[in-house]
Amino acid sequence: MNQLLIPATAVGDEGLLIDLAVTIAEVQPQDTPGVPLETVHVQGLVLAVDNDYLFQGRLKGVYERPCDRCLDAARVPWNLEVGWLFEEGPGGLFSVKALDDEKDETEGTFTERRPLHGGTIDLGPCVWEEVVLNVPLKFVCKPDCRGLCPRCGANLNEMPCACGSGETLNEAPASALADLARLFPDLAPKKSEE
Ligand SMILES: [Zn+2]
Ligand SMILES: [Zn+2]
Known part of the structure; x- marks a missing residue:
């Protein structure tokens, strides 16, 4: 079951609090290479804004891979503030915008349209995208390894x-x-x- 499929009806006047530990397999699309992260914590608030939905919150996790130098485990904690606007378009499709990246239209903006599955807001693809984009380039167990x-x-x-x-x-x-x-x-x- 995908915990990140949020029924729109569950979003009340006060919004809906999200606090989930999500196994990466839940959001990883088929046939995509894996990422060195097992669990992502998704915390925040989904708000209904007119016909649109806004998620504001935070993603947290720990990337873990063998150290580039000594092959011991290297852990890189990750903590990212995110804001996504799910805008309703024609045919009940929602386009997703990453609010932080509005200044830079070429990077980070979610231009694809994602269906609102039977009145359901799908945070999964947004979470997956951020997890992939933020994989560290280097893994070292400690700076002076x-x-x-x-x-x-x-x-x-x-x-x-x-x-x-x-x-x-x-x-x-x-x-x-x-x-x-x-x-x-x-x-x-x-x-x-x-
Ligand atoms: Zn030696
Ligand atoms: Zn090392």
């Missing part, structure tokens, strides 16, 4: 590695760097840019 020894693979956060090289990622063996440079010539430092 030392990563793995490039030679023996030991986690350098836990102890100096057993291979005794004392090397960190910044001091990888010259031969390994040379191998990498051959594989990715575009990434080699360009002295002329200095």
